[in-house]
Amino acid sequence: MMARMRTKWPRCPFVLRSITAVLMLAACTRERAPEQVKQPAATQLPAAGSPRATAPLPAEDGQWTMPAKDYSGLRYSQLTEITADNVKNLKPAWTFSTAVLRGHEEGPLVVNNTMYIVTPFPNLLYALDLTKPGAPVKWSYDPAPRSEAQGVACCDVVNRGPTYADGKIVFNTLDNHVVAVDANSGKEVWKTKVGDINTGETMTMAPLVVKNIVLVGNSGGEMGVRGWLKGLDLGSGAVKWTAYSTGPDSSVLIGPRFKPFYPKDKGKDLGVSTWVGDQWTIGGGTVWGWITYDPQTNLIYYGAANPGPWNPDQRPGDNKWTSTIFARDPATGDAVWAYQMSPHDLHDYDGVNESVLVDVPWKGQTRHVLLHPDRNGYLYMIDRTNGEVLSAQPFGFINSTAGVDLATGQLKYVDSKHPTLGDVVRDICPAAPGAKDWQPSSFSPRTGLLYIPHQNLCMDVQSVEANYIAGTPYVGMNVKMKAGPGGNRGVVTAWDPVNARPAWEIKEDLPVWSGSLVTAGDVVFYGTMDGWFKAVDARNGKPLWQYKTGSGIIGQPVTYRGPDGKQYVAVMSGVGGWSGAIVAGNLDPNDSTAALGFAAAMRDLPSKSTKGGTLYVFALP
């Protein structure tokens, strides 16, 4: 074919050749990557001995009893057997097949020499006995979720793991049940239904237990679900309070204690008045991400997701309180402050990403802050006592907005990237999954750096009219994603909060959809979607070790001390999730809008990873 074209080419009339050349040139221009705007400052190491961020640490017990190991969300272990010097000797110790082939976003728990794993749908709970060779199954528990729930899970049928409190393993099922299981016997203690698949609700998040209150939230921002966070009694499973993300103050649990920092977030019933009519009843703001807790302020911190539908023209107004961070009292659910990152969100920039609680030297004072790498691409450093944004700098490439006004807290939108009904708007960065999605960061008090696993994607969008039909998608956007500037789809960024800039970055070909883990041995662990589990130096990002697992890694690595006194590192392998839906769901990339546009950016994934669900545990020989 090529040869034939070549022989014919010289016979082409000059005019035709010129036209073709012009067309090709135009086509190139059309697909050219944007040259615009914001990029993280150049990589720079913090000077030795310079002020760095820290965090108070609970005593190290060698376990991993809650999703992020501690209430602050650090994902930091003080275990020191595995170090930057010896990690190169790490070897697999044992493995375990989960019998499930969908995306394994969960992280294991380790409590009392037992490891607990919750699988993606059908949400099997396994207890593995770490005291015996090869960690055989001690018991398993099947919550028997309804199979139909798979049809309303937007982004693969994932589960982000269980938590442990007071002798119980607590987790959510895809069909909206919160389950407490006796950690020793595997017997169900209670099971509470908190949502309805017929309105599009599912549950995928990992619960957190604070002072005998089980905190859980719903998923379904792509289905016109009204988001909420609920507090359940740990003893009985009874729902004690529900805090909606939209609607009147009475249902958002906004009362006299509510003191937002910025005028834009003040006013009565903003959860109604920033919508048209009763759109807030189907307006999203689901709560499917991470919750952290500060015993000093006695507040929990979490984010509400995107507004629905994605088509922004169908929901005029600021759409409060979607894409918002809430600080609440865990006992009552009362809101104490809130900050809306992306008012009238245009690009599916959920606010659900983790808020990591650290202390930062800032302009001569120590500020108690939360670090929140948002989907919209800014690393928000917010005073967690009052909601003041201290800094908001890009940690990835952004052209959809032009910064955050720290005086007003307002995000500055770029008008040319506004999706408008009937038009195709090209090269919006970051894409819908954001500069970073759910995959949690880790923080080391030793280096003062936040290790952010994230992606580098842009998108073309075309907004179309969405009809609301309960229990079906309510999106109204055709999306096509692609790699961002540079061509690498993934990044691991070590963020220096004191100087609000990256200390170092590692570019990865595929989106880094796994969580990160950092240890006192100055090792950062993360996985890639083609199955490599990697260890890098926490101080400079130098690659130290890698191991190829059976399937792509999108899980959350953890580390623990085994009954034999050795330090182990564990991670789930099993590709899927939104980014891996092309493999987990056998999608056809000939349609660029498959998987809400993510398949277009992942056309090569089926050649790099197959399905599979396996736990890998590593140790030094």
Place this chain on the structure above:
Amino acid sequence: MDRWTDGPARRILTAGVLTGALLFTACRREERRFRELPPSTTPTTVRVSALQPGTMVDTMHVANPYENNAYAQTEGQRLYNAYGCVGCHANGGGGMGPALMDDKWIYGSAPENIYTTIIQGRPNGMPSFAGRIPSYQVWQIVTYVRSLSGLTPAGSRSARTDDMMMYDGSQALPKHVAPKQSFRPPASEMP
């Protein structure tokens, strides 16, 4: 040489006959039915498995009256978007639901299979639209769904939703339908 067998008149006659034939077939292709009598399906005759105990008995196929009809396929495409099929199956590539443009069919590719899948729902997530979508519209959607993988005649296929449709197919919306910023919120509410 006779002017009727080899001359302008014969050419005119030939052209006339051909045009007539074209018009005749085009009528079928472009037919609009305003009083619909769609085929009924009896679930007992629709097999989802090719495995039958004993001697093979033919499945009773239900003829889909829209299979050759461009209008019905285009309507099916419109309804596919309006009823939110596109939300799960995207423009054929799939997402929450399986891809429809490939050659893998979990519950069968025959028109009656797709019809019953839409009406009955399927246990792993396909909702049941019984009592929600009129029967003739379901058949129109069936026609469009089959067209995604090339199972309907090419001549009646509706315009492909190309990558981020640039409105150059038959689904084209005139630009003036969607003036820029027509639904933007008031300036005071904008961030």
